[in-house]
Amino acid sequence: MKIRFTPIAAAIGLAAGIMMSAGASAADTIKIAIAGPFTGSVTQYGAMVKEGVDTAVEQINAAGGVLGKQLETVTIDDGCEPKQGPVVANRVVNDKIHYVVGHVCSGATIAATNIYNNEGVVMVTPSATSPAVTDGKGYDMIFRTIGRDDQQGPAAAKFIIENIKPQKVAILHDKQSYGQGIASSVKSELEKAGIKVVLFEGINAGDTDYSAVITKLKSEGADFVYYGGYHPEMGLLLRQGAEQGLKTKFMGPEGVGNPDINAIAGASVEGLLVTLPADFTKDPSNAAIVKAFTDKKRDPSGAFQLTAYSATKAIADGIKGAGVDDPIKVAAYLHANSVETPIGKISWNKQGDLNDFKFDVFTWHKDGSKSVYK
Known part of the structure; x- marks a missing residue:
């Protein structure tokens, strides 16, 4: 070299x-x-x-x-x-x-x-x-x-297909290398399996009001939401979604798996699905x-x-x-x-x-x- x-x-x-x-x-x-x-x-x-x-x-x-x-x-x-x-x-x-x-x-x-x-x-x-x-x-x-997103994304998609079996999935991401990359991987795998992705959209990391995208989720009738990105935005999506009566289950990658998400999302974090490295402890x-x-x-x-x-x-x-x-x-x-x-x-x-x-x-x-x- x-x-x-x-x-x-x-x-x-x-x-x-x-x-x-x-x-x-x-x-x-x-x-x-x-x-x-x-x-x-x-x-x-x-x-x-x-x-x-x-x-x-x-x-x-x-x-x-x-x-x-x-x-x-x-x-x-x-x-x-x-x-x-x-x-x-x-x-x-x-x-x-x-x-x-x-x-x-x-x-x-x-x-x-x-x-x-x-x-x-x-x-x-x-x-x-x-x-x-x-x-x-x-x-x-x-x-x-x-592992890589093209290992994590298919693992998440396989779980969604086999365990959630949704009719209409919305996929959000933060427009960044990590978040958009893994969101795209999940979208590709779901579409291969015939799962309808009704919304694939980026949000701006650092924003504090996601009410517009939550309105879209409701209007599209999404019964499952995957978000590619980090915990601050996921926490807000969960909290603001709950405040607006959104009942949809959310899932995200290891970037959302941070205890600080609880302080942002409050009780609405309960039931969030997260792909993480196996618990080696x-x-x-x-x-x-x-x-x-x-x-x-x-x-x-x-x-x-x-x-x-x-x-x-x-x-x-x-x-x-x-x-x-x-x-x-x-x-x-x-x-x-x-x-x-x-x-x-x-x-x-x-x-x-x-x-x-x-x-x-x-x-x-x-x-x-x-x-x-x-």
Whole structure:
């Protein structure tokens, strides 16, 4: 692989160095950047990923670290904004960080991946599900520890077809890479099965009044609504729909599976259906890891804590397997080997996607808990 440093990266090098948090020298530690939203409306997802990375790093360091060195994390905020993806990526490059867990949101991830790949940085996203992160890119350095929308979307559609059996489905999305992508996948699968999609429409993320689209849902007679996007908008759709007498059941992807949706939707959240990674906290082999989370008052059961832990472990095991802190060799090792993680024994295909990943359907409850759909 040809590694090159971009003019943009060189230009912001001094500023990035000043912004860098103080820590041990590179000779003493191996740095891993945590890239995601730590400001904005979906900071909870960044917090989930950070909890997973922090717990993994603490356990790895307590066991002696990697190649005799301790892991050190550097948290960098992209606000879930695509335009911030390259800014964060260039900061990582200029700070000579070789490994990234993140980005969290698909749009920011897509915007950053080309820089990481060109500059020889291993990036493992625990949450970005859009196929566009990897499809057709020929990347060597980009990996996931979560499934893709074209795995999650068909899983959701199969559930709708077999369990809900609706007559008229409305599909909404937030017009963004992640939300629109998974909504389109669900629409395609439903239409193949002969399910009528009476409405496929984008809403503006960040709006506070969705009464117009709720009126459309009622006028179209939709008996089921799928929404592709994040929890702030889903919460408002649920609450405002209930206020306007909409009785339709809603479903969404893992982006809506956040406890903060309860504060937005109130009691109307009860019965929301959500596709999420399987609840790996129930696996008895993860008992010690779950305890490590709870001992630090962290919740391991969210959408991305254990996928982030697994991303961190994959990086650490990749360095150990390569026998050297060299991201090019680490990427080659990961492509050629499987890794034992809390989400199972994982391996990747040529473009860095998991060979296998399971999404389950959960019912969300008004007390903030969730249960596997039965």
